[in-house]
Amino acid sequence: MIQSLILPFFLVFIHLSSFGQSIPEGGYHAPITIPLILSSNFGELRPNHFHMGVDFKTNNRIGYNLYSIDEGFVSRIKVSPYGYGKVVYIDHPNGVTSVYAHCSEFKGKVDSIVRLTQEREQDFAVEIFPRKGEISLKKGEVFALSGNTGSSTAPHLHFEIRDTKTEAALNPLVFGFDVADTRAPEIRGVKVYSLTKDGYRFPNKSTVRTATKGRSGYYVSGNKITIPANFCTESGGIGIAVDVIDRLNGAPNQCGLYGSILIVNGDTLFGQRTDRVPFESTRYVNSHKDFEEYSKNRKKYHKCFKTTHNSLPIYEYGGNGVIKCSPGDVLKIEYVGYDPKGNRSTLNFDIVVSAGEMNPEDGLGLDLSYLQPGYSLQLENENRQIQFGVETVYEPLKLDESTLDTEIGKASVPVQRAYTIKVKSSDEPDGKHYIEVITAKGRKRTMITAYQDGWYHAHSKYFGKYSLKRDLTSPTIATKNFKSSTTYTSSKKMTWKIGDAHTGIADYDLFIDGKWYLIEYESKGSFVTFNRPSGIKGSKEVKLVVVDKVGNKKEWVKVIDFR
Ligand SMILES: [Zn+2]
Structure with missing residues (x-):
């Protein structure tokens, strides 16, 4: 017991010192020289991605100098009306790339190369990869001004540190920047699920409790959660998720959880530490969070278990977090949430499994009407072909073939990788066709189609009602x-x-x-x-x-x- 309680401190200490090796002598220059106050931190849960950097507040205005955090050279510049807007990437000698997004304008050589490229390509939106050494910067040199371009909704600096080689996003808060944080994570709720051995949730078998802050950590009412015996299965078990956020000093903004540890009956079962998120797997946030709680209630439930196919490299201790259980069991749960500065919050409670029958159904979606993670599948009739790749869904999804002509899957279910929709049509291809999918929130997603031998096809990252349409309306x-x-x-x-x-x-x-x-x-x-x-x-x-x-x-x- 004593060992498991001191573990979090030990871990935080170890990983700070290991990252310390990639901090240059004398430390990094701040990217912006006003107090570093965050409106968002790294790893915050967002729709379809984790927040891949930190957002520094800029006093609600644009135009602050942006400084290269170390010597290096500009490796990429992009101008886009979407996403990061005007953004600069700088490669540094120690193997990291710093990224500065939503700039209002560029300075010096960065500005002149962008203007030349825009003139040459006759386009505002450009992407440039300067040669190594073409635009060298000294540590602390100004190359752009902070702004609000792209999808930014208020002036701020979105700042990232990436591993130059893999381009994985790293947590900037472990690189020694002067960001004050004495506040511990806030635990707001806990949810217990019935799970298969692969970490899939049995539908309608979960229970939620509010967490309250007490003198010695957070607690739930009665210090226990009783679950029915049929949450247990032969090969599966139960899992927990915790609604938890964090805040840093100087701002009221809700930020995301950095790390957590789940200890069951004294054994450390599962952990999360958000140090590194590759862009290839960031969309697995849809599996990491309780997707329904997030999309319907904006709650930030971080699962303390993972599905077999979840490839995020943020989990620790090797297991998948599924807790074995049998009727009559009492499980001692200790949860620790912590931030990069070592501030921590704990939640302790018992899970009491009632006496009774276990769930005899020892798995999910075992019949052929389910689309399973890890398996590809094709559904077709005379007029439709729907092709799902192995990474389409996060959990088994029951498909209804009878509505195939107008609807695929469920609009409320997230998609990891785009699947293919093929629609047969006698329409002459005139380049104006598109496929529209209506999402859970009623938003229309349009996919440009390709045409071959009487079939129009497109790739969709959304389930829902769909149709083949023509766009004949001018801007x-x-x-x-x-x-x-x-x-x-x-x-x-x-x-x-x-x-x-x-x-x-x-x-x-x-x-x-x-x-x-x-x-x-x-x-x-x-x-x-x-x-x-x-x-x-x-x-x-x-x-x-x-x-x-x-x-x-x-x-x-x-x-x-x-x-
Ligand atoms: Zn941001």
Whole structure:
């Protein structure tokens, strides 16, 4: 017992010192030189991914200098109206890459290479991989300003550290940055599930309790949770998940859990430590968290068990966390949640298994109507072919073949890897077809189709009702910061609202007297901005062209006198 209780401290100590070896002498330069206050930490649960970096607050404004945390060279620059927006990647000599996302603008050589590339490709969205040594930076050198571009919804710096070789995201909070954190994780609830030996949850066999903070750690009412005997099976058992968040100093923001340990009857059974998340497996967050609690109730249940196919490298102690049980058992549960600074919270309770019959059904989805993780499957009729790869689902999913023409799986069930939908149609292929899937929240997801021998096909990462459609609607363009009747302007900035009803915007270009000029597209505000270079004067034809993903085009043309 004593041994298991001191384990968490021991672990935190060991791993800090092992990461210490990759910190350069004198430490890293801060990426931003205002107090490092986090609005999000590494490993936070997000839709379809873990948060792969930390978000530093920037006082609700843009334009702070961004500093290279160490000497190095710029290895990648990307400009996109989505995701990371304007982002810079810097490779450092000790084998890590630092990433600075949502920048408002670039500086120096980074800025000039982006402008040249945008001119050459006649595109705002560019991705550049400078040669090694092409853009060298000294430790603490400024290369960009903080911003709010891409999918960012408020000004901040999204900062990542990656392993240069594997590109796996590493937890920046173990690299010695001056981030104050004296607050322990907050445990809010605990859930007990009936599980198969593979860690799959039996439907409707779980129970939830609220966790309350007491003098000696968190507790549940009565210090015990009683479960029915039929939660137990011959080869499976039970598992627990804990609704837990963390906060750091200086901000009220809810952050994510770093580490946890589950001890059952004095034996350490399962652990999580979120030091490294590869991009290939980040979507397994859908299996790590209680997906339904997250999507319906925004609760942050971290499972203390894993399914056989969950490839996240964040788990410890080798097992899958399934706790063996029999009717009449009393199991002593100790849960420890901790952060990188060693702040920890504990939750202790007993699981009491009632007397009675075990569940005779010793597995899930054993008949052929189930799509099983680890198995591929094809469903087909005269007009449809649905091909599922081995990594489509996280848990067995019952499929209903009778609705195959209009619906696949369940909209509320997450998908790990895209599956293929093939729809037979006599429609002539004119490049305008797409497949639409309606998600659990009613959102329409559109997939561009390919056509072959009478079949349209597309790949979907969503289950739900689907249909083959044609997009014949052109994008829309409206003036934003000036009247549509404008014939002259002295303004240095012109903005237009652009949109597209179905497949979405693929390209946008501005021509003045036939010459291409850079416009910046902000997808979240659905507008494009033209910052007029000082040389443009006099009466000119201004043409804005917007094209959607199936090639429908809209043009806005007007003669404007630039003053
Ligand atoms: Zn972020």
